[in-house]
Amino acid sequence: MSDQFKTKNGIQIECIQGDITKQPDLDAVVNAANAQLMTGGGVAGAIHRAAGPELARACEPLAPIRPGEAVITEGFGLPNAHVIHCLGPVYGVDEPSDTLLANCYRNGVLLADKHGLSSIGFPALSTGAFGYPMEPAARVAFSTLVSVADQLSSVRRIRFVLFSGEDAELHRQVLSEVMGQDT
Template sequence: MIRIALVLGDITEQDVDAVVTAANASLLGGGGVDGAVHRRGGPAIFEACQELIASTYGPGGLPTGEAVATTAGALPARWVIHTVGPVHGEDEDGVALLAACHRASLRVADELGAGTIAFPAVSTGSHGWPLDEAAAIAIRTVVDAETALTEARFVLFDEDTYAAYAAALAGTAH
């Protein structure tokens, strides 16, 4: 069974096998967590993302709910797993897509042979998901997942976000 950990801090400082970033479809960085991951990880991440878009995803980019891995560049992690979260209220199946982001990230981590993974609060920033709802979806999805990973660490950037994830974790039978 996967161990769930909550950390108040900076996801770019996590010494884990894989760091998940809440990417945009283009995979080319942006604001929030994704911008921080690209800045701290350096140009190797950007170059790997450009190559993926050119070779695999094309101008439409990575679809919402899916995940793909690249190098982690200068981050302490081995890989970055990029996932595109849904925008709250824009997709009829937004709950399913938010859960899919987490399942897809775990699947990619398993394919890489990762043992540990760090998640941000996917879709809670500019994508507008209410913290309590997003936390419940994320925690439940990871707790219920079949994975070889030993630890999923949710790295939360402020106390309100941490409190929402702590409440969601307390509400599971994990």
């Protein structure tokens, strides 16, 4: 794991290469959910497989959700107490994509804060099957999180867990650019 991180208003934001289902030091991880909150490919499939069938049962009464919305469940078989499910926009279909993606990150971190959680792990929402280009998605994510940092009372650590080293490095670069030299 990289120890590269930036701090804003006492909140540490970091980017690592890893498996989002293996982050035992985080209170919650974020599922790149579909509208029905069911298992799928990519992050959603990995989280559902690791959490077990109880996660799908817990999601049923919460579905469907709309792009930009976030809901919370227990983590079940995951090493995290909670899963926050966010439905990102399908790039070029759900418009305005940047606003809907920003809503995912804002609603996800505010929901964690509302539940008194101190740490949360995000994947790169909407960048897989939903087609959002990685660099613009990272800019939306970090700009949004920096803009809500002063509203958070319990969240102190935000980790981006990226599958590839290349994506983790891109996120580190974008984080540095968004936060500038004053961190």
